[in-house]
Amino acid sequence: MITNHFLGLLMLSILQPINALPVAPGNTVNLLGTSQEKDDGRILQRSKRGWMWNQFFLLEEYTGNDNQYVGKLHSNMDRGDGNVKYILTGEGVGSLFLIDENSGDIHATKRLDREERAIYTLHATVVDKRTNETLEADTEFNIKIHDINDNEPKFSKDLYFASVPEMSDVGTSVIQVTATDADDQTYGNSAKLVYSILQGQPYFSVDSDNGTIRTALPNMDRETKENYQVVIQAKDMAGQMGGLSGTTTVSITLSDENDSPPRFANRKRPSLFSSLLIFLGAAIGRIKANDADVGRNAEMQYSIVDRDGQDMFTIISDQNTQEGVIRVKKQLDYEKQRTYSFKVEVTNTYLDPRFMYSPNPPFKDDAMVRVTIEDVDEPPVFSRNPYIIEVHEDTAAGSFVGVVSARDPDADNNSVKYSIDRHTDLERLFNIDSVNGTITTLKGLDREMSKWHNISVVATEISNPRQTTRVPVFIKVLDVNDNAPEFAMYYETFVCENVQSGQLIQTISAVDTDEPLVGHKFVFSISSSNPNFTIVDNEDNTARILTRRAGFSRREMNTYLLPVVISDNDYPIQSSTSTLTVNVCACDSRGNMQSCNTEALLSAGLSTGALVAILLCVIILLMIVVLFAALRRQQRKKEPLIISKEDVRDNVVSYNDEGGGEEDTQAFDIGTLRNPEVMDANKLRRDIIPEMLFPFQRTSPIKDNADGNCYTLNSCCLIAKSYCFIFIFLYLFY
Incomplete structure (x- = not known):
């Protein structure tokens, strides 16, 4: 039995033991015993082996036309009567793997690639076709794909870059290149790689096992050849014939070492310089040495070695051009000495330890320099x-x-x-x-x-x-203290009508265009005693303006001018008087300003009685205008008493009494005589303005919080009465 529930499950054909040859197809393997029974009934004895009873092996990349045979499942419960059914489940079943439910034969329907997947896990179950009863419980087994050499070695890069110091010893490691093979590392030689060099000999070599590139020639000089192209090959199958291979290129550069000394071009012939500028620090010439090295190994340092030259001249190195710049160290006198000769030595800044103790160190050189002084007319x-x-x-x-x-x-x-x-x-x-x-x-x-x-x-x-x-x-x-301090800015200050005594209304500061050595210190004060406001000096160049009393009224005074005296502390003391304008404003209970305009005070302070009085005045004026217009229309409609001149002559009445002159003219209206109907309606004299038509009434003062209500009401009434008298006068004398 394979397990407690699965008896006699056999894996034939491709089933292989570990470290053993495959089982012959004609044999039946009994996994619970140590003997095998041949077809003719003989008992064959065999030695004990470690069989992989739960694993099939299948080669990848199958090229046949038919389905590839994997193996066979068989149970001891199968009597050969066709009542046993083999059921296969797991990864790829139905699409990749198929099983004959009667015989237990397993086939692969597609070509398999081990690099995509190496192991498939499947489950087998045996049931009775008639009763659908499970004869063998579910058992897991694997199908392992055997590798073939179908992948060539590949390097991680097509081009590598590396460097090695010039003059390196033979065998110096340069770089290690590594290739990978997708084939099975544990099966055969498909992934066993061997490295070799195809290009780059005899300068470099490669380790066949790990791909390490090393130098193969001694004393390789960068100044002779700097760059090398090395081609490395990796071949599988342990380098045998028929193996697959891959290549890569390694660009190797020899890095510079300080093995070339600086050299003057004409060290035996002195360099000549003529100097016209003889002031201290003037550059009179440049001297240049050549160095075959590059970078920091080519940096040079110049020095004057003669005593005569050291006293009068100095030389510095130009880091950009690597030249020696000769400058005048002391004042030169044309009358005392006209020519100077001295030796200049050049050395590498960074010395190579390999050459420091050699008998003839190659890292320095020297040359002669001659300087000729010429007399010129110089400016002051x-x-x-x-x-x-x-x-x-x-x-x-x-x-x-x-x-x-x-x-x-x-x-x-x-x-x-x-x-x-x-x-x-x-x-x-x-x-x-x-x-x-x-x-x-x-x-x-x-x-x-x-x-x-x-x-x-x-x-x-x-x-x-x-x-x-x-x-x-x-x-x-x-600086001299000649400016007085003044306000730092223009202040728009206001005080609320409902303000309390001692309340802050403004903080002021000052500025001074002078700059005393110990800093500004301003003192603030009020020029005279002020009953409304006071000032408190904060002693930090600021001051606070406080109220001295409670309650202000815009009707009494809407603006206060507060002179503030500001003094400094320098010598002589300077002071100035700046005026702070304080406006009286209406505020809410929290001290927020609402209005500071006096015109708004008049419009906003009218009470209900004042508004009613103004309305009555307007109504009276309208009534007078309407009455005046009606009287005009009535007068125009009246017919004259005498139509023609003849009628006038016929109605002349003579009186013996003397006339009263102008009094009679004013006392008797000729129009009334012509129209008797008007006599009763107009019995008063027109030269006297009747006082009782519109009797003047004094209004008592209105009790109100606003002081201007009574004044406004009386004024409106007086104006209305004036207009009434004017209209009556115009009507009577029209």
């Missing part, structure tokens, strides 16, 4: 460059500022005159004495306008005006 030289002079800002015009001095360095020592370049002094603030170089002021200086004045002073040889020298003169104007 100032004693300092630049000049920095300090002067106080309260210095009066014509005051002394400083002195500049220049001389002619030539042997003739010609006289020098001084002048100021007016392009650098456009405001003409300074003057200079042309003989002694004394600088004075032409105008007063103000530090607040300019802290520095940068001018150029020109020194010119009197005998040769073309020889000139300029020097910058920086004049610093020192």
Whole structure:
């Protein structure tokens, strides 16, 4: 039995033992015994072997036309009567693997690739066809794909880059290249690789087992040949015939070593230099040595080895061009010495230890240098460059500022005159004495306008005006306390009408254009006793404005002017008075400003009674206008009493009484005589304005919180009455 539930499951044909030959197809394997029974009934004895009873082996890349036979499943419960059914489940069953349910034969339907998958796990079950009863429980077994050599070795890169120092010893490791083979590493020689070199001999070699490339020739010189192309091959099947192979290229560069010394081109013939510029630090020439090395190995350092040359000259190395720059170390005197000769030595900055102790070290060289001094007319030289002079800002015009001095360095020592370049002094603030170089002021200086004045002073040889020298003169104007402090900004300050005593309404600060040495210290105060406001100095160049009383009224005063005195602490003390404008505003209960406009106060302060009075005045005016218009229309509709002149003559009445003159004319209306119907309606005299038509009534003051309500009401009533009298007067005398 294979397991407790699966008896006699046999794996034939391809089933193989470990380290044993395959079982002959005609044999039946009894996995529970040590004997085998042949077809003729003889008992065959065999030695004990380690059989892989639960594993099939199948070669990959099958090329036949039919399905590939894998193996056979057989159970002792199978009596050969066709009642046993073999069921196969697991990976690839139905598509990749098929089983004959009657015989238990397993076939593969497709060509298998071990590199894609090496092992398939399947399950076998035996059931009775009639009753569908399980005769053998589920048992797991594997189908392992045997490898064939179908993959060539491959390197991780097609091109490798490596470097090795020049002059390296034979066998120095350069780089290791490794190839991989997708074939089975544990089966046969399909993945056993051997490395060989196809190109690059005799300079390099490769280790056949691990692919390590090493140097094969001694003393390889970079200056002779720097780059090498090496081709490496990896072959499987242990390098035997028929194996597959892959190649890669390795680009090897010899890195530089300091094995080449610097050399002067003409070391026996001295280098000649002529110098016209003899001021200190001037470069008079360059000297160059050659080095076949590169990078840091080609960096050189120059030095003067002769005592005479060391005293008068110095040489530095230009890191960009690797040249030696010769400079003047001391002042040269044409009259004392006109020629200097000295030796210059060059060495590599980074020395190779392999050559340091050799008898003839190759890392240095020397050459002779000759310098010839020529006499030239040089421009004047100032004693300092630049000049920095300090002067106080309260210095009066014509005051002394400083002195500049220049001389002619030539042997003739010609006289020098001084002048100021007016392009650098456009405001003409300074003057200079042309003989002694004394600088004075032409105008007063103000530090607040300019802290520095940068001018150029020109020194010119009197005998040769073309020889000139300029020097910058920086004049610093020192501060004097001549400015008073003032408000740092414009303050828009307001105070609420409902403010309490001692409440903060503004914090002020000050600025001063002066710059005292110990810093600003301002003192704040109010010029006179103020009943409304007070000031508290915070002693940090700020102050607080506080109220001295509670309650302000815009009707009484809507703006207060508060003079604040600000003083500094420098000498002499400067002070100024700045006025702070404080507006009285209406605020809410939290102190937020709502309105500061007095016109808004008048419109917003009217009570209900005042508005009713104004409305009544408007209604009365409208009534007067309507009445006036009605009377005009009625008068136009009345017919005249006398139609023609004849009627007038017929109705003349003579009286013997004397007339009253103008009084009678005014007392009797001729129009009334013509139209008797009007006599009763107009019995009053027109020359007298009746006072009782619109009697004047005094209004009692209205009790209201707003003080302007009564005033507004009385004013409106007075205006309305005035308009009424005017309209009545116009009507009566129309």
